[in-house]
Amino acid sequence: MSSNAHSMLMNRVESLSERLALIHDNILQRVSLVDRVSCAIYDPATDLLKTFINSTRNGNALNRYQYPLEASVSLSRLAASGECRVIDFIPGSVSPDNPHSVWLLEQGYQSSFTVPLFSGDHLVGFVFFDSLTEAAFTDIVQRDLVLFCNLILMAIVSELTAVSCLMTTAQVAREFVTLRDFETGAHLTRMALLARLIVRDMAQEYNLDDEFVEHLYLFAPLHDIGKIGVPDQILLKPGKLNDTEWVVMKSHVVKGVDIIRRVLKDYQLSHMVDSRLMINIVAGHHERLDGSGYPKGLSGDEIPLEARIVAVADMFDALTSKRPYKEAWPLADAFDELRHLAAIGQIDSRCVQALLDNQEVVADIISHYRDPEEQPALQE
Numbered sequence: 529m530s531s532n533a534h535s536m537l538m539n540r541v542e543s544l545s546e547r548l549a550l551i552h553d554n555i556l557q558r559v560s561l562v563d564r565v566s567c568a569i570y571d572p573a574t575d576l577l578k579t580f581i582n583s584t585r586n587g588n589a590l591n592r593y594q595y596p597l598e599a600s601v602s603l604s605r606l607a608a609s610g611e612c613r614v615i616d617f618i619p620g621s622v623s624p625d626n627p628h629s630v631w632l633l634e635q636g637y638q639s640s641f642t643v644p645l646f647s648g649d650h651l652v653g654f655v656f657f658d659s660l661t662e663a664a665f666t667d668i669v670q671r672d673l674v675l676f677c678n679l680i681l682m683a684i685v686s687e688l689t690a691v692s693c694l695m696t697t698a699q700v701a702r703e704f705v706t707l708r709d710f711e712t713g714a715h716l717t718r719m720a721l722l723a724r725l726i727v728r729d730m731a732q733e734y735n736l737d738d739e740f741v742e743h744l745y746l747f748a749p750l751h752d753i754g755k756i757g758v759p760d761q762i763l764l765k766p767g768k769l770n771d772t773e774w775v776v777m778k779s780h781v782v783k784g785v786d787i788i789r790r791v792l793k794d795y796q797l798s799h800m801v802d803s804r805l806m807i808n809i810v811a812g813h814h815e816r817l818d819g820s821g822y823p824k825g826l827s828g829d830e831i832p833l834e835a836r837i838v839a840v841a842d843m844f845d846a847l848t849s850k851r852p853y854k855e856a857w858p859l860a861d862a863f864d865e866l867r868h869l870a871a872i873g874q875i876d877s878r879c880v881q882a883l884l885d886n887q888e889v890v891a892d893i894i895s896h897y898r899d900p901e902e903q904p905a906l907q908e
């Protein structure tokens with residue numbers, strides 16, 4: 529790894545996309561024929577391979593694309609074997625039988641080099657290098673690019689590590705006190721998938737890139753991390769909370785922000801991750817557009833988009849789940865409630881619209897990731 533490349537990774541750079549663009553600059557100094565570097569990440573929970581970050585010098589970027597890994601025979605083979613793949617002449621070896629291949633052929637790329645990324649045994653994703661020149665990826669070029677792949681891997685894994693450190697910290701702290709999960713895993717999975725559905729629906733209109741979409745999905749489950757600081761008799765109380773209990777309950781937001789800041793600092797990750805997005809989600813998920821939320825009573829655009837999205841996803845899942853003080857609502861009633869809250873100006877109507885426009889997908893998410901019966905439900 530060149531010292532230049534190393535320092536660019538370690539210096540604070542705002543986003544992974546910017547970091548990838550810098551890595552691409554560095555690659556071009558050594559290998560001038562690489563017209564595009566992109567990275568797709570793999571989500572084992574859904575078996576989806578999803579476009580994530582790209583640096584495209586020649587051609588149009590492919591965004592918001594996802595497909596099951598099992599649908600690609602050749603990529604599944606790379607994932608299983610850990611080997612790289614070289615295609616010297618794309619028009620002669622790729623048939624336009626899926627949107628990705630159609631796009632690839634349209635860009636005029638002639639050759640490509642694909643490298644699977646692993647963290648330990650886990651598949652993290654793939655890096656794709658494309659060139660407008662035939663047979664650009666000679667053995668020597670491949671060797672150089674594999675070194676750059678390690679830089680890309682480090683940048684991505686540091687973020688995934690930050691999230692799993694936080695989740696583990698939260699879980700361990702909670703189990704230490706009560707030997708019980710602090711929030712059902714199924715709720716976190718569902719609300720993260722709902723948040724991702726919303727942000728994907730809004731992405732084009734709001735000009736949100738895939739990195740934002742995937743970060744939101746990764747960070748959304750951290751929203752209630754501060755609940756590890758709320759005693760069980762309040763968290764699990766059947767029935768309404770009294771005023772004093774309610775104050776303690778609301779403190780989970782500020783406690784959550786403190787926890788995130790502390791863990792990022794302890795693991796020296798503050799400069800490596802998009803910590804602002806993470807903090808905004810935790811800090812803002814109970815704010816309401818009309819200023820009636822907490823802890824700050826922010827209103828309108830003062831509430832970051834990521835927090836508004838997570839708020840709607842979290843609320844919808846809370847309505848359709850059983851909680852200590854209520855039964856699960858039917859989906860139709862939950863949709864009506866969101867419509868009502870958007871109409872009175874509490875929650876973002878565009879986020880609500882995203883769920884209303886995708887009711888079948890919402891129903892699939894809710895029914896596919898059910899709570900195990902015996903798990904205790906939580907106050908929200």
Ligand SMILES: [Fe+2]
Binds near residue numbers: 751752780814908
């Ligand atoms: Fe919360």
Ligand SMILES: [Fe+2]
Binds near residue numbers: 715719751752842
């Ligand atoms: Fe929640």
